[in-house]
Every structure is written in C-alpha cells, then in structure tokens.
Amino acid sequence: MTGGGLDLRRFARPLGGGVHLTVWVVLALLVLFGTLRYENFASAYNVSSFLGYNAMFVLISVGMCLVIMTGGIDLSVGSVVALGSVVAALLSPQGLAVALPAGVATGLAVGAVNAALIVGLGLPPFMATLAAMLAAKGLALILADSGTVPVDWASDFTGLGMNTVAGLLPWTILIAAAVVLVAWAVLERTSMGRTILAVGGNAEAAHLMGLKTARALVFVYVFSGACAGLAGVFLASGYGAGQPLEGAGWELAAIAAVVVGGTLLTGGMGSVPATVAGALLFGLVFNLLNFENGRGTISLSANWQSVIRGAFLLVVILLQVRLARPGGRA
C-alpha cells in the first residue's frame, strides 16, 4: 500500500498526474460546456464571484488534503472558518493589517490544539478534531454574542474580499493560489513533504526509519487550521460579517473535494492540485445548476442541489473504485 502510494508520486506532474488528471479533464469539460451553453457563464461577473466564493473552499480543501495524506482527518475546519470570521470582523475597525493576521492566528491556534491532542495525548484525529469543532463553534458563538458581527465598512478590511485584480480575479483567489503553491512546494520539494506521505503510508515504519513524524503531524494540523482561519477572514471580508453559524458541514465538503481529487482517506498518497480541482468541481456543479435554472428549461429548487451533489460524489466514488481495482492499489 505504501509502495503503491509512493510509486504513484513518480508520475506527479504539475497537475497531479495519473489518476488525478481525470479531475482536471472533467473540470475543463464542464467549463467548456458552461461557456458554450450559457451566455453569461464566462462573464467577468460570474467568473469573479465564482472564484471569490470558492477561494474559501480551495483553502480548506488543501489544508484537509495534507491532513488526510497523513491518514488523519480534520473535522474542525468548518467551525474554525466561523471562528476566524468572527475574530476578523471584531477586529475589522483596526484594519486589514490587524484583522487578517488575527484571523489566521486564531485558526493556527485551534490547529495547534488539535496537534497537541493528537500528537501529545495520542487521541485519534477524528475525536480530537470533533472536540475542537464543538469548542471552536462555542467560542465563535460566545465572541459573537450568538449573532452576526458586522464588519467596519469604513476601514480597508472589506477590500480584501471585495476587490478584484483587473475586474476579474479576486484577491482572495490569488492568495488561495499562493497558499496552494506553498502546500504543493512543501509536499514535493521538502523532506517534511516526504515525511507527511510516509506517515500516511505507515506511521510506525516512518517513525522507526527515524523520520520526524511528530513534526510532520503538527505541521499538517496547524496548516489546516491556518487555512481555515484565513478562509474565515475571506468570509467576513467578502460578505460583510463575522458569521458564527456559517461553516457547518464545510469540513465534509472539504473531505469530499479531497476524495474527488483522488486522495485516498487511508493516507500515504494524494495530490494537492487535484484537490483544488475537486473543490472547484463541486463549486462548478452548483454554478452550472444555477445557470440551468436561469434558462428555465428545468426548475430545480435549491433542495435538489444537495441531492445532485451527493449523487455526484457517489459517481466519483464508483469511478474511483473501478480505477483503483485493476492497478491493485490500496
């Protein structure tokens, strides 16, 4: 299993290579379909609002991807997004220079707690991050006094989430792209990256080989927390409020994106770029459904969207089962 996972990495190309390439192909086909079918699909407005909203999901999915590569899971990200948005909104009068780092630091702190519980106390990641999820949500509600926290529109805080470069690319997606690059570079180019995959393949063996497994585990949980905190800042900045009740279920959306990207939950293998494609793919399904509704040929209520999203996940999983079998991986 470990061998298979590491072997596959030899095919790693900028897009993820091998099986992971499929996600990009599907994504490209859907974009093509949308562009040809809907007149406003490729409009600057749609592109920039799509990317702006999905920047948050790209971030948490990439953080989740690294965690899952180690064979772990981070259920706390949704709550951390909420907590980060509340902290950033509360500090928004101080401007972006204070609110942004504070939101990220909040996520980082929750990630550090996760790491302490998992590495220090030996708790299973599922339970440790479940506890962190509840605690972060409680904290967000307390800080927000159980309501939404309006941001200070007079400061430069909302500029981050609402401004775009050349009217097309939101700053948030550019920052998210930079974070993705960092994650990719760590994974592909550093010994930490090798250790992350080795831990996921076989934690015991990695430890016995003298790899710094604890350090790798601490890194992935702290990184995931920081990504979620940053996504929280995006949420507050782009949508004008700290929202303690937002983010419920986002952790599962992130897990789904990672799975769609071909990363196995058993750890030891995976692809950051394919995860990004997975996150964008889920967003795109929503976006296309909205356009299809707009044409009036079909009328699918919002209720249908989650049904279709679930069905989509099912199809991807069935495809992966087929793809995984012949090669005998995992």
Next chain:
Amino acid sequence: MTAAGLSAPGAPRRRRADRRLLGLAAALAALLVLNVAVTPNFLNLQTLAVNASQVATIAIVALGMTLVIASGGIDLSVGAVMAVAGALAPLIFLSPWGVANPGPGLAASVAVPLLVAAACGVFNGALVAFLGVQPIIATLILFISGRGIAQVLTNGNLQTFTNPDFTWLGTGRVLGLPVQGWIALALTLVIALVVRRTIYGRQLLAMGGNARAAALAGVPVARVTIATYTLAATLAGLAGLIVVAQNSASDAARIGQLMELDAIAAAVVGGAALTGGRAPVLGTLLGAVFIQLVGYTLIANGVPDEATLIVTAGIIVAAVRLQDGRRRG
C-alpha cells in the same frame, strides 16, 4: 452492575469494560448529587421527564452508532436519515388516502419511513461491504443528499399537523415518563442482549476487532456489515419519527441536524473506541444521559448555551483519553 460480557469475550477486557462503566456511573452519580445540591427544583418528576424526552432520541441514534463504531466504521448519515423518515411520516398520514383510512394510514406512516430508513442503511452498508468504500466517505453521500431528498419530498415546506395518535410517540406518557424514554430504555436492553447473546453480536465484535481474521474464520463480513448499517439507519429513522411527533411539525431542514455528532459523542463517552471491536451498549445510554445532564446542569445554573459546547468538547477529550491510555493512530 451487569456489564460483564457486554464487551468482547475475555476476562481482562471484561474487567476493563466494567471499570469504565463504573467510572461513568460514578461520574453520573456525582453529577446528580451536585444537581440536588445546587440546581433549584431538580428533584421532581418534571425535571426527569424533560431530560428523558430530550435525551431519548440521541440515545436511540447513539445505540445504532455504537454498533457501527463496533464494526470499525462510522455513520455520518444518521441525521439526514432522520430527516427523510421525519419528512415522510406526515406526508403519508396527511395524504388523501391517509386521511380516509386513519388506521392503516397511521401504521403506514410509521412502517414506510422505517423501511426507507432501513434502505438507506442497506445503501451505506453495501458501499462499505461490497465496494470497500471507507465508511466516512460512504455515509458522506447520504449526509449530503439525504437532507436534500427530505426537502425535495416536502418541497422545503414546514409541515404542521394535529394527529394525536401519531404525536403520542413523542408526547405521550407512560407511568409519568415520556414514551420515547421507555422506547430508548427498551431498545438499549434489547440491543445489549443482541450484542451479548446472538451470533450476530459475536460476529460484529469479531469483525470490528479484526475484519480479516474474522473473514478467514468464516464470519460473513459483508452480511454483518450491511446488517449493522441497516440497524443504525432504522434506529435513526425511528428517532426522526419521534422528533416529528414531539414537535407536531416536520421541518426537513432541521430534523436531526448535527445528530451524527451527538451520537458519536455519546457512544465514545460510553466507551466505544473508533478502532472497533467494542460495543458498550449500556455505556452508550449512560454516555448520552451524562452529556444531556451536563448540558442541563449548566443551563439550569445560568451558564450560556454556547459554553456547553466547550464543556462537551472537554468531556469528549477526557473520555477518549481515559479509555485505555493506549496510543492510537
């Protein structure tokens, strides 16, 4: 305590399970004493009834979750399955056919949702057993789409109704205590017996302990897996019916929301280990009651609602940490 043997066979494990259950019972007793001392009006039947009616649905779902966890899996879809069952019941007894035939209509509005819930469980179990999909991913599918299905069924509308026969399930009293409390208690006993005394129970624990070894020893792993997820989903369906009966209203968007987390927490506080092979059924009931009572204690003494989330997080960490001190993944 009659907990011996609730866990897998073998004297040392049995003793450990006993100690865990005793520890939880002691913590619960301490909490009760504390409440008698500080919480106003704690010692009356009304307090008991309120807590019992609130904890019953969590306990019922948590029983199924305990079995799934014992099999080495997890079921994220229970809340969504509750929503599906809860949305279906009023649709049936409010339909023209249901109104014309109140008797059969009532029976169908209990039976059909339970069957649909069971089908959801078969779906989950089949993905896990036949396709080898990891439980968390397999049940994520229904977690995402199940609630959507419930909302499509009801058009996203809140269904309110008056149907005393049906609402008895959630508001009736037997011997002064809520019906659903008795149901939860009875199910706990039945499932504890199933785990202890039936071949299925043995096979479940063997499989959860080591699926490969169990398969080689002749345990029908696929069948046991599907049966377990089906049981869990059916119990979730029942909980969905109870919630709807309790409220005399069905809101597909809200029934059973976050129930998967409450159920997992109750099971883990009760002594279930995510590694599988352990099904502390009585512990799960005590775990659910413990979490409920902690929340009640805090709220009754003026601690804000949100703080209970943080306390629950602490309880989960402590419970997992205390379980056996062994390091896991």
